[in-house]
Every structure is written in structure tokens, then in C-alpha cells.
Amino acid sequence: MxxxxxxxxxxxxxxxxxxxxxxxxxxxxxxxxxxxxxxxxxxxxxxxxxxxxxxxxxxxxxxxxxxxxxxxxxxxxxxxxxxxxxxxxxxxxxxxxxxxxxxxxxxxxxxxxxxxxxxxxxxxxxxxxxxxxxxxxxxxxxxxxxxxxxxxxxxxxxxxxxxxxxxxxxxxxxxxxxxxxxxxxxxxxxxxxxxxxxxxxxxVDPLTGLRNRRGLTVAAGELLGTRNGLVAVVIDIDRFKSINDRFGHHHGDLVIRRTADTIDEMFPSPSITARTGGEEFAVVTALPMDEVLDRARRLRGACAARSDHDSSLSIGVAREERVVTSRDVDVLLICADRAMYSAKADGGDAVVGYSTLT
Known part of the structure; x- marks a missing residue:
């Protein structure tokens, strides 16, 4: 009882x-x-x-x-x-x-x-x-x-x-x-x-307990109009297909859950965390850009330390000072996604801020 x-x-x-x-x-x-x-x-x-x-x-x-x-x-x-x-x-x-x-x-x-x-x-x-x-x-x-x-x-x-x-x-x-x-x-x-x-x-994503893409869109509305702007983080597990191929889908699910738990620890509420795809995650937060970048680097290091099969993370971060509509949130996530793919193109296991892209 x-x-x-x-x-x-x-x-x-x-x-x-x-x-x-x-x-x-x-x-x-x-x-x-x-x-x-x-x-x-x-x-x-x-x-x-x-x-x-x-x-x-x-x-x-x-x-x-x-x-x-x-x-x-x-x-x-x-x-x-x-x-x-x-x-x-x-x-x-x-x-x-x-x-x-x-x-x-x-x-x-x-x-x-x-x-x-x-x-x-x-x-x-x-x-x-x-x-x-x-x-x-x-x-x-x-x-x-x-x-x-x-x-x-x-x-x-x-x-x-x-x-x-x-x-x-x-x-x-x-x-x-x-x-x-x-x-x-x-x-x-x-x-x-x-x-x-x-x-x-x-x-809600049933595997990780994080929000899914629909839940992320709804929850992000609570942060609209934040005085200091919003920051979006997009996270992708590097070489995830090879992890599934080598160790099976059960182990792949374990890696996804472990990554989700670490993301949730690094970006607790009121930051919004979600699993938006197979091995892709997103965070929307009102934290300052410098602090988000620091947490993203610590997240990458924590996941690398917990990994037993050489999995790593590619992380993209983008900031916008004025986010007042859900459309602005979508654009911000697209920018963070581009930064994540830039990190992946350079070999992965890195954090890239959108403002550094040329």
C-alpha cells in the first residue's frame, strides 16, 4: 500500500x-x-x-x-x-x-x-x-x-x-x-x-518515456515568448545501424533508453526533452547558449563513458532570441538539425553550434 x-x-x-x-x-x-x-x-x-x-x-x-x-x-x-x-x-x-x-x-x-x-x-x-x-x-x-x-x-x-x-x-x-x-x-x-x-x-514515446515529436511541439508552446530566447538541441547516436547489426535490436533499444535517461538528467524540467526519431532526440530549453553548449559537451562525454560498444553522439545546437510561435520552434529545430549533420559529416562525436556554420 x-x-x-x-x-x-x-x-x-x-x-x-x-x-x-x-x-x-x-x-x-x-x-x-x-x-x-x-x-x-x-x-x-x-x-x-x-x-x-x-x-x-x-x-x-x-x-x-x-x-x-x-x-x-x-x-x-x-x-x-x-x-x-x-x-x-x-x-x-x-x-x-x-x-x-x-x-x-x-x-x-x-x-x-x-x-x-x-x-x-x-x-x-x-x-x-x-x-x-x-x-x-x-x-x-x-x-x-x-x-x-x-x-x-x-x-x-x-x-x-x-x-x-x-x-x-x-x-x-x-x-x-x-x-x-x-x-x-x-x-x-x-x-x-x-x-x-x-x-x-x-x-509520449513508449520506449524511453520522453515526449515524442507531437508531444515536443505541444510542450514547447509553454516556453514561447521567453525573454532570453530559446535554444534547441538535436542529438543523434552515431553509427546506430551498425550497433543493431552487430548486437541485435534488443541491445539497440538499451542504448536508446540509456541515451534518453542521460539526456533527461542533463536537461531536467523545465527543459523539454523528446525522442523525435529512431535514434534521434531533441531538447528545447530557455537556458543560456553557453550553458547549453556546456551541457551538450558533458552529455556527449557521459554517453561515451557509459557506452560499452564505442557508440557516440553528434549534437547540434541553435539559438533564437525571439521565439513567439510554434513555427519559430520548428525553424529553430531545423537549424539545430543542420548543425547536428555538420557534426556527423566531420566524423561524429562532436558538438556544433549553428552560429558557427558557414
Whole structure:
């Protein structure tokens, strides 16, 4: 059981692919507006709860609630205006929503009246389940558990004329919250995650686990407009056909997987790595050109050191300061491909930058 949970928590989610999927199905714009409207409704609820009895607090607590109301309204307007946020901004939104809701609920008076409001965490659960990793989902739910338990303890411990009836009501609320906020969303998320894994398989190379060419094109969209430009790297295993002929396709597959693992180690996320052909790989990254060239040379050396049958890499690198469309990414990859073939024409086992070509 523990191993299953650990494997689940480590599973990645391709945020760029998810956004692209909803965009191609014309659902992204309407979803963005609905999220914005939900934020505005949250803002309105904060104002009502902060000013109306029995939940209205006083002093600093009231200020906290109203400040969160104003901030949440601003976030809602930003969602409606667009565009859809990057993965980093989306994660920041989840953190803001969870922390903001937690602070507001704990600032309000009468914890028994506030306790049912914890089901509002379920609204954020839907967003997290759709766009973020199991680890983010687990953190989100852990925070909601802490808030619910805190309010429950305060509710049954507070003095009231209702006496035992108040405790019974708090327990009833608690059981309803467990069912609505935790059991149902977790079950749905698990099924949804398995289904999404099957759908995203069309964007992943099954042999290496890297993106395929289609997945590379989709993911590269997340890096468009990067201030310092983009760099593309194209990598080809030298004399790969002879490796297959001499040692068999099983060993050839082993060389491809080993090369893919080394590329992924040298260019971790947010760099985008892909297997684009039989023995050809590509990387798109926002790292500086000098650092990319240094990593490419270390990649060549690492693969040579790990090789047991004299396989080597030809690597081409190209940089463009202004990349704003997917067409620009395609052109950048073509330039890197030309640099790679220049390295191969000189005997392979080399790194060539496109700017050095004549």
C-alpha cells in the first residue's frame, strides 16, 4: 500500500499537454471564465461572512477577511481577462486559493457555523485534479484536513446554549465533509488520472518515456515568448545501424533508453526533452547558449563513458532570441538539425553550434 502511494505521488502530469488538449477542444476559454467567476463568488462570500452574523469577526480578523476578498476579486478578473496561466503561475494560484480560504475560515467567528464552509475546498480540488500532479493534490487535501480538524475541535469545544446538541451537529457536519470533500474527490481523481494517462500516451514515446515529436511541439508552446530566447538541441547516436547489426535490436533499444535517461538528467524540467526519431532526440530549453553548449559537451562525454560498444553522439545546437510561435520552434529545430549533420559529416562525436556554420 505504501509503495503504491509513493508511486502515485511521483507520477508526473504534463501540464502543457493538458492545457493544449482543452484548447483544441474549445473548452479552455469558457473554463477560464468560469474559474474567474468562481473567484468573484468566493470574494462575495468572504464579504458576506465577514460582515454578517454569526460568522462576522472583529478587529484584525475582519481586516484579514476583507483583504482576502479584494485579492480574490482581483485574481478572478485576471482569470477572465486571460490568458491561461503558465504551470508556475497555476501552481501559485492553487497556493493562493488554499492559503486564502484557510486564513478566512480560521478568522471567522462561530466555528460551528463556519465548519460546513470547508466544502469550498472541493472547488479547488476539481482544478487541482485536472491540471496538477498527485503531489500537489495531496498537499491541497492535507491543508484542507488541517483546517477542517481545527474548526471541528473549536466547534465542539466552544461554549453554547445548545450543549450536547452542538456536539452532535458538529459530528454530523464532520461526517458530511469527509464524504463530500475527501472520499468522492479522491476516488474521482484516481480514475481521472488513470484515464488521462491513457490519453497522454499519444504524446509520449513508449520506449524511453520522453515526449515524442507531437508531444515536443505541444510542450514547447509553454516556453514561447521567453525573454532570453530559446535554444534547441538535436542529438543523434552515431553509427546506430551498425550497433543493431552487430548486437541485435534488443541491445539497440538499451542504448536508446540509456541515451534518453542521460539526456533527461542533463536537461531536467523545465527543459523539454523528446525522442523525435529512431535514434534521434531533441531538447528545447530557455537556458543560456553557453550553458547549453556546456551541457551538450558533458552529455556527449557521459554517453561515451557509459557506452560499452564505442557508440557516440553528434549534437547540434541553435539559438533564437525571439521565439513567439510554434513555427519559430520548428525553424529553430531545423537549424539545430543542420548543425547536428555538420557534426556527423566531420566524423561524429562532436558538438556544433549553428552560429558557427558557414
Amino acid at each position: 505504501a509503495n503504491t502511494i509513493r508511486r502515485w505521488l511521483r507520477r508526473p502530469v504534463d501540464y502543457a499537454w493538458t492545457v493544449h488538449y482543452f484548447e483544441t477542444n474549445t473548452a479552455l476559454g469558457s473554463t477560464r471564465v468560469l474559474i474567474g467567476l468562481s473567484c468573484l463568488l468566493f470574494s462575495g462570500l468572504y464579504v458576506v461572512a465577514g460582515l454578517a452574523p454569526p460568522t462576522a469577526p472583529t478587529g484584525a480578523a475582519l481586516t484579514i477577511v476583507l483583504v482576502n476578498a479584494v485579492g480574490t476579486a482581483g485574481v478572478g478578473l485576471a482569470w477572465i481577462r486571460g490568458p491561461w496561466p503558465s504551470r508556475r503561475m497555476s501552481t501559485a494560484f492553487v497556493v493562493y486559493a488554499d492559503v486564502g480560504l484557510s486564513v478566512v475560515l480560521l478568522s471567522l467567528s462561530d466555528p460551528l457555523a463556519v465548519l460546513p464552509c470547508t466544502i469550498l475546498f472541493g472547488v479547488a480540488s476539481s482544478y487541482v485534479a485536472t491540471f496538477h500532479t498527485p503531489r500537489v493534490f495531496a498537499v491541497h487535501h492535507s491543508l484542507s484536513v488541517v483546517v477542517c480538524v481545527g474548526l471541528f475541535v473549536r466547534a465542539i469545544g466552544s461554549e453554547s446554549v445548545l450543549g450536547e446538541a452542538r456536539t452532535s451537529l458538529a459530528v454530523t457536519y464532520g461526517l458530511l465533509i469527509v464524504m463530500v470533500l475527501f472520499l468522492a474527490p479522491i476516488s474521482i481523481y484516481r480514475l481521472q488520472f488513470l484515464q488521462r494517462g491513457d490519453v497522454t500516451a499519444a504524446y
